Each structure stands twice: as C-alpha cells, then as structure tokens.
Amino acid sequence: MNISEDELEQRLRALFADERLDLPPPPDAGTTIVAGARRRRRRRQGVLAVTGVAAAVVAVSGGLTMLHLHGEDGTAVMSADGSSISVKPPENLTAGRQPDPSVPGPTSTQDIQVSVPPASPTSKASRPPSAQPSSKLPPVLSGPLLDADGFGTIKLGMSETQIAAQGVTLSDAQAGGSCTVYTAQGGGVPAAATVVVSKALGLAVVTPTQAAHTAEGIGAGSTKDQVLAAYPGAKDETGGVVAAVTTGADFHFRLEGSGVVQTSLAAVNQDCAG
Numbered sequence: 001m002n003i004s005e006d007e008l009e010q011r012l013r014a015l016f017a018d019e020r021l022d023l024p025p026p027p028d029a030g031t032t033i034v035a036g037a038r039r040r041r042r043r044r045q046g047v048l049a050v051t052g053v054a055a056a057v058v059a060v061s062g063g064l065t066m067l068h069l070h071g072e073d074g075t076a077v078m079s080a081d082g083s084s085i086s087v088k089p090p091e092n093l094t095a096g097r098q099p100d101p102s103v104p105g106p107t108s109t110q111d112i113q114v115s116v117p118p119a120s121p122t123s124k125a126s127r128p129p130s131a132q133p134s135s136k137l138p139p140v141l142s143g144p145l146l147d148a149d150g151f152g153t154i155k156l157g158m159s160e161t162q163i164a165a166q167g168v169t170l171s172d173a174q175a176g177g178s179c180t181v182y183t184a185q186g187g188g189v190p191a192a193a194t195v196v197v198s199k200a201l202g203l204a205v206v207t208p209t210q211a212a213h214t215a216e217g218i219g220a221g222s223t224k225d226q227v228l229a230a231y232p233g234a235k236d237e238t239g240g241v242v243a244a245v246t247t248g249a250d251f252h253f254r255l256e257g258s259g260v261v262q263t264s265l266a267a268v269n270q271d272c273a274g
Contacts, residue, residue: 137226139217144190146212146265148245150203152189156249156267157202163188163195170195179204179272196272204270212263214251222260227253244268 149155153166160170160180166188174181178199184206185192191212196205213219216230224241228234231243231251240254248269254262 137223140213140219140222140260141217143211143213143219144208146206146208146214146251146263148215148249148251148265151184151193151206151208151212151265154184154188154195154203154206156204156206156265159202160197163197163203170197177272183209198270198272201267201270203267204272205264205266207262207264211261214245214263218251218253218260219263220260221258222253224255224259227260 144151150158152168154163154168158166160182163170163184168184168186168188170182170184172181172183179196180199182195182197183192184195191208191210193206193208195203195207198204211220214230218227218230227241227243231241231245234241234243236242237252240252240260243251243253245251245265248267250266250268252264252266253260254264
C-alpha cells in the first residue's frame, strides 16, 4: 500500500502525540536525583583534596632535590641533603643538534664529580702560639742572687770590720776621698764582688763581678721591658735603668744591646760615687 508523504507525516505526528507512550517519573525521582548530585559533589571534593596533597608532596620533594641546568656548558648539578653531583655531558653534544658522527660517542662511564659538604669546623680552631712579649719571658734565675739589702752575708751599712767578720776578704783597696773600693770574696759571699765602703756610712755599693739575678727574676739578658715590668717605678739613667727596691736601696741595671749585663745594689743615703 502506497501512502503519500503528507499522510505519513500525519500518522507519525498522531503516534508521537499518543499519551500511552509517556513514561511517568517515579514518586521518589526528586530525592534520588538530589542524592546522586550530592555523591558526585563529594567525589569531586575528594579528588581535589588528593590533588592538593600530591602537589604539596611534589613541592617539598622539589625543595630537597633541585636540578639546575647551566646553559653555557650543559652541566647539570643535582643537590640533595647538602650534597651535590655535577654531571657534564660529552662535548660533542650541543643543544638542538645531533651527535657528530665523526666524534666518538661517550663511553659507558661518565665523568661525575661528587662534592661532599665540608666538615663542620671545630668549636675552637687551633692557633699557632704567638711570640711572647719581651716582658713575659721566663725570669732569669742564673748566677748568684743579689738581695735587696746585701750580697750573701754582707749587708748595706756594714763597716770593713763587720764585713771581714763574715769570712769575707777585702783586697785590692783603692782609696778615694771618704770611700774605699775593694774586691770582696770568700765564704761569706756567693761570688766575688766589687764593694765600696764609706768610712762614715759603711757598705754603700755591691757589684757582683759575674752576672747576678734579683729576687724578681731580673738578671743577665733581661730586656728593658722586663726590668720596667718587674719594677714599675724604674727610671732611665746613663747607660741603664735605676729601680728602687726598698726605701733605702736601689738596683742599678747596666744595659747593652743584649739586655742587662750588670746589676749593682747601692744605698740611697751615701757619700760615695754610685
């Protein structure tokens, strides 16, 4: 049976308009649709949270391991936990070009330089001992001791008779005015010495013939700085330094290029030459 196109169109319109073809929605369709939308929203939030955590892990990992590419020589430097590895590709490879067949390719072993972080410095670096100042040199204890009041058993103010009574022999007398110069030696003195005796005031000056030392550690070779450190009130005099040792006596230190070469003890109140 042949029908026209108009009739076919009318039949189709009637068929589509038939209410029997409609599918009514179930009573709980609205609740089901809302629940499905909520499930999809929760799944999207979970995916976003996992993505954020992964991004944070990648950022932290990137802070621990860094890759720097140097464009000039193509060297790659990786550092992790303070150590660094420098890898330089073969020189016949350049950016944007294939290897030159005429140049031999890299071997299986590549040039890898590993630099280890320097060891932490010790709390205190050792320092070479500095040169000691001249005033801090060890005290001089060589030679006989010249006391602040005399030499051995002879003391300032003793007469010739008193000196001889100590077992000391006075010889080579050289008189001059009111004072006489002697060479004193014997058991009463630790070494030979030149002494000056005043007729009125007794023993005025004692000068050991060999280098002696004082109780403060000043003796042969002591520097001027050492003398000044041992006797803060010391003053310069012709050829050396004079330092008060007691209220009634002075030490006279004769100085030359090597330091102290002679030490004398002299009474402050006397009528003899110094």
